[in-house]
Amino acid sequence: MTFRTLAILAGACVAAKAAPTPTFSKDVAPLLQQHCQACHRPGEAAPFSLLSYQEARPWASSIQEAVQLRKMPPWFADPHYGKFANDRRMTEKEIETIVSWVKGGAPEGNPKDLPKPLGFVDGWNIGKPDLTVTMAQKFEVPASGTVDYQYVLVPLNLTEDKWVQAAEVRPGNRALVHHVIAYVREPGSNWMKSAQPGIPYKPKPGEGGNGEHLVGYAPGVPPNALEDGQAKLVKAGSDLILQLHYTANGKAGSDQTSIGLRYSRVPVKERIYTLAAQNNRFVIPPGDANFEVKASFEFGDEARVTALIPHMHLRGKDFLFKATYPTGESEVLLSVPHYDFSWQLSYDPVKPILMPKGAKIECVAHFDNSPNNPANPDATKEVRYGDQSWEEMMFGFFNVAIDANKDLRSILPQRRPAAKPAAH
Numbered sequence: 001m002t003f004r005t006l007a008i009l010a011g012a013c014v015a016a017k018a019a020p021t022p023t024f025s026k027d028v029a030p031l032l033q034q035h036c037q038a039c040h041r042p043g044e045a046a047p048f049s050l051l052s053y054q055e056a057r058p059w060a061s062s063i064q065e066a067v068q069l070r071k072m073p074p075w076f077a078d079p080h081y082g083k084f085a086n087d088r089r090m091t092e093k094e095i096e097t098i099v100s101w102v103k104g105g106a107p108e109g110n111p112k113d114l115p116k117p118l119g120f121v122d123g124w125n126i127g128k129p130d131l132t133v134t135m136a137q138k139f140e141v142p143a144s145g146t147v148d149y150q151y152v153l154v155p156l157n158l159t160e161d162k163w164v165q166a167a168e169v170r171p172g173n174r175a176l177v178h179h180v181i182a183y184v185r186e187p188g189s190n191w192m193k194s195a196q197p198g199i200p201y202k203p204k205p206g207e208g209g210n211g212e213h214l215v216g217y218a219p220g221v222p223p224n225a226l227e228d229g230q231a232k233l234v235k236a237g238s239d240l241i242l243q244l245h246y247t248a249n250g251k252a253g254s255d256q257t258s259i260g261l262r263y264s265r266v267p268v269k270e271r272i273y274t275l276a277a278q279n280n281r282f283v284i285p286p287g288d289a290n291f292e293v294k295a296s297f298e299f300g301d302e303a304r305v306t307a308l309i310p311h312m313h314l315r316g317k318d319f320l321f322k323a324t325y326p327t328g329e330s331e332v333l334l335s336v337p338h339y340d341f342s343w344q345l346s347y348d349p350v351k352p353i354l355m356p357k358g359a360k361i362e363c364v365a366h367f368d369n370s371p372n373n374p375a376n377p378d379a380t381k382e383v384r385y386g387d388q389s390w391e392e393m394m395f396g397f398f399n400v401a402i403d404a405n406k407d408l409r410s411i412l413p414q415r416r417p418a419a420k421p422a423a424h
C-alpha cells in the first residue's frame, strides 16, 4: 500500500467519524421544542413532559419508535395529496437525527449547547377574549366507566351581531376532557329548546337540530384563529351548545369548561362558515371491516375552501375529500388513510381552493366494525348514525370563505329544498 492510499483511507476514516452522535443538548432539544413541547409539558394534553434531558431520557426508545412510525407528532394526511399550512410532519432528516441520537445511547452532550427554553402562554392562546362564557354548573365525572357525550347550553346574551375572529375552548379539567365541540345555535332554533343553561341535556324527540361548528377542543389542536379580515358571524340572540366528551381516568373529578371569543378589530371582508358533506343514513353491519359511506355537497355559488375536517367516531378507518369541478375534472384534496378518533384535526390548505358554482365536495369514508379494530366498543352490534361515541358519524366538515356581504344561502346546494348547514 502506498502512502497515498493510506492517506486516502485515513481521510475516509476521518470523514466517517465526522458525523458524531447527535446530543440531546445540541441536536434533539431544538426538535422537541419545535415539534413536541406544545403538548408534552406539564398541564397539557400529553401524558409526559419532554422539556428537559432528565424528562426525555427514559422515553428515548419510545420517542424513536413514535417518530419513525410517524405516530408523533400527530398528523394523518397522506403527503401525496394537498399541501397544508398547518402540516406538523417532521422531515426525514429530523427523524434521522432523533434515531441516531437514540441508537448512539441518547447522550446528553454539553448543557451549554441547549437552546433557550420556549416561553409558553399560560391561559388563553387567542389573546384576551372580548367575551368569556363558562358552563353554569360543574359536571361531575365518575372515577370509572364510560360517560355519555354531554350536551350543555351556554347562553351568549349577545344583543348585537358579532364578527368572531378567534375562539378557544379552555377545559376546566384537562385530565378528564377528551374533546369539546362548541356549536352556535341561532335564535329561533328548535334544537334543545327546553334546555337549561349548564344542565346536561338529552334532546327530546322534535328537539334535534343543528348549529354551526364554531370551535373544537381536542388535546393539542390549536384554537380557531382566523386571518385579519376573516371572521365568523355570530348573530344576536345566538347561544352555544357544547358537546363534551369526558373520559374517566380512575379518579373522580369535576369540570367546568369555558369558551372565549375575540372579535374582529378590522373590517371583515370574508365570512368564514363551516359546512359539511354529511351522511346520516347508513347502517354498518356487525363485524364489517371496511364499510363504505359516501357524502357530497354541491356549491350553489362560488366559494373558497379554507379547511378540511374529517369527523367520525371510534369505528372510523379512513377518510377522503375530493373536489369535482363542473368541467368534469376532479382532484383529491385530502386523504387520511388511518383515521384516529383521538385527534380531531383540521387540515388547512396552503392556498384556499376555489370551488365554482356547481362544483362538488365528495367524501368517502370507511368504517371498521370488526374485532380487529382495537377502538371498537362492540363488534357484534349493527351501528347507525348517532351522537354517542358507540354510535357513528360521517361528516366531511369544511370551512368556506365567502364575501362578507354575500348571502350565505346562495352557496348552499340549490336543488334540494332543505339545504342544511353543518349539523353535529
Ligand code: HEC
Pocket (backbone or CB within 6 Å): 031, 032, 035, 036, 037, 038, 039, 040, 045, 046, 047, 059, 062, 063, 066, 067, 071, 072, 073, 074, 219, 220, 221, 342
Ligand atoms: C398535538 C399534541 C402532541 C404533539 C405535538 C406531540 N405529542 Fe406525543 N403524545 C400526545 C398525546 C396526547 C399522547 C398520548 C396519547 C397517545 O398515545 O396517542 C402522546 C404520546 C406520545 C408517546 C407515547 C407512546 C405512543 O406512541 O403512544 C410518545 C413516545 C410521544 N408522544 C412522543 C412525542 C414526540 C417525540 C413528539 C414530537 C416529535 C410528540 N410526541 C408530539 C400529544 C402530542
